[in-house]
Amino acid sequence: MSEADSGLRIGEGKGRRLKADVADRSSDEIAVAIHAFTDAQWIRLRKVAAKYAWLCPFEADDLLQEAFCRALAGDRRCPSHVDPVRFLAEVMRSIADSGANKVENQIDVVPVMQPGAVAESAVDPTDSRMSPEQTMAADEDAEALRQAMLGLFPDDPQARDLLDGIMEGYEGEELRTLTDLDETSFASKRRLIRRTIDRHYPKGWKP
Amino acid sequence: MTRADKKALRALSRLANALVEDVLATSDGEILTEFTETHGDPRKNSDAMRSLFEKSVLNVRKARLRAAQAGVTADRTSATARKIVSIEDARGKLRRVLASCPPHVKFTLAARNEDELSDADVLGMLQDLEELGVVPPDDKSGGHP
Numbered sequence: 001m002s003e004a005d006s007g008l009r010i011g012e013g014k015g016r017r018l019k020a021d022v023a024d025r026s027s028d029e030i031a032v033a034i035h036a037f038t039d040a041q042w043i044r045l046r047k048v049a050a051k052y053a054w055l056c057p058f059e060a061d062d063l064l065q066e067a068f069c070r071a072l073a074g075d076r077r078c079p080s081h082v083d084p085v086r087f088l089a090e091v092m093r094s095i096a097d098s099g100a101n102k103v104e105n106q107i108d109v110v111p112v113m114q115p116g117a118v119a120e121s122a123v124d125p126t127d128s129r130m131s132p133e134q135t136m137a138a139d140e141d142a143e144a145l146r147q148a149m150l151g152l153f154p155d156d157p158q159a160r161d162l163l164d165g166i167m168e169g170y171e172g173e174e175l176r177t178l179t180d181l182d183e184t185s186f187a188s189k190r191r192l193i194r195r196t197i198d199r200h201y202p203k204g205w206k207p
Numbered sequence: 208m209t210r211a212d213k214k215a216l217r218a219l220s221r222l223a224n225a226l227v228e229d230v231l232a233t234s235d236g237e238i239l240t241e242f243t244e245t246h247g248d249p250r251k252n253s254d255a256m257r258s259l260f261e262k263s264v265l266n267v268r269k270a271r272l273r274a275a276q277a278g279v280t281a282d283r284t285s286a287t288a289r290k291i292v293s294i295e296d297a298r299g300k301l302r303r304v305l306a307s308c309p310p311h312v313k314f315t316l317a318a319r320n321e322d323e324l325s326d327a328d329v330l331g332m333l334q335d336l337e338e339l340g341v342v343p344p345d346d347k348s349g350g351h352p
Contacts, residue, residue, distance in 0.1 A: 034260055039249040040235035042256040043242045047230045051223045055216065061259060068263035073270065089227055097220070141215035149222070166225045167218040187232065194226045195241070205219060 024077035025084075031072055033084045041085050047198075048089040054204045056099030067091040145205065152196050159196075162189050294326045301329050304342055 025033065037045070049060040049067075056063065067088050070076045076094075078087040146167060153159040158179055165178045176186050233241070242249050301324075324332070336342045 031264065035257075037253070037256075038235065039253045040238050042253040043238050043249060044230050044233070046252060046256060047238075048227050051227050051230070054223050055220055064256075065259055065263050065266075068260055069267055069270075072264060072267040083231075086231055089231065093224070093227070096223075139214065142218055145215045145218055163222075167222055169217075169221055187229075190225060190229045191233065194229045197226065198245070 023080050025080050027072050027074050029080075030078050030084060030087075033078075034068070034071075034088075037085075044085050045088060048085070049092055050204060052089075052092045052096040054096075056096040058096070058099060063092050063095060064088075066095050070095070148205070149197065152200055153193075156192075159189055159193055162186070163193055294329065297326075297329050297333055300342075301333055301336075304333075304336055 045064065046060070049064040053060040053063050058066070067076075070091055071078060071088065076087075076091045078084060146164070149163055149167070150160050153163065158181065162175065162179045162181070165175050170178055176183070179186070179189070181189060230238070239249055242252065246252065333342065
């Protein structure tokens with residue numbers, strides 16, 4: 001068979017193979033994969049749902065169910081090389097973020113009530129910038145969270161540093177440098193933090 | 208949640224991400240032991256989670272059925288809409304068809320002049336011609352056979 005007959009040029013085959021490697025799972029395939037989850041995978045999924053439920057007004061089960069629905073309906077596609085638990089975790093994170101933003105970005109409106117005016121004909125959007133009082137309240141909320149979490153590790157400065165770094169937005173190598181922990185010690189410390197928080201806040205933390 | 212919580216929410220979000228990374232990185236053995244110590248039988252958890260998943264499967268199937276039903280309704284509506292034509296166009300179409308269709312059909316249908324037919328007769332004849340296959344039902348040629 002000639003090159004023309006095969007419909008492929010040199011290099012295309014490789015490209016196609018690469019494309020196939022990153023193909024998405026179909027809805028049926030993701031359903032089959034979820035059905036086949038092991039006990040450990042179900043536990044991970046449950047724990048992930050509980051964590052992301054902190055960030056939104058939904059319960060963990062509702063968040064998880066919404067993630068299942070989006071995956072099954074094909075609204076979110078799982079690349080075949082991605083672990084389905086990680087994929088569902090990402091879907092939940094995305095739902096939780098958008099749920100939180102929806103509430104957070106709601107523009108409060110108050111009717112302009114003037115004598116003789118028709119109430120429903122006009123609204124007055126509130127100022128979306130934070131007032132000095134709101135800024136102060138935000139700082140207080142963030143500080144309350146920080147203190148509550150750091151307070152779980154009164155005698156462990158490395159755990160406190162790591163936790164503080166995480167909440168301030170440091171990641172990966174930066175965090176390890178900040179805390180002077182090698183990869184294994186970093187993983188152990190992060191696990192200790194998670195287990196301690198789970199023990200003290202089994203129902204999570206709602207701001 | 209208010210805007211005032213935004214800063215705390217950002218910190219909480221970073222914390223949740225880090226803890227989720229840890230959950231995903233924990234080995235099967237460790238996570239099973241941890242769960243057994245705090246919650247009990249992992250199989251009960253699996254059963255409850257599978258049941259939740261089954262509910263989601265059912266919800267998605269129902270949503271698909273509703274979408275399919277809505278699609279059928281929309282098709283019917285648009286099919287009805289296609290039937291709404293101006294009577295002038297319909298008369299023009301009938302004239303063109305009668306002028307060019309086979310003699311035996313013309314003999315059967317064109318007993319009278321087109322301008323003597325009522326609107327209902329015109330539409331009825333066009334429908335008959337469609338059923339006879341002289342005019343395709345989805346004729347987009349403006350009646351040119």
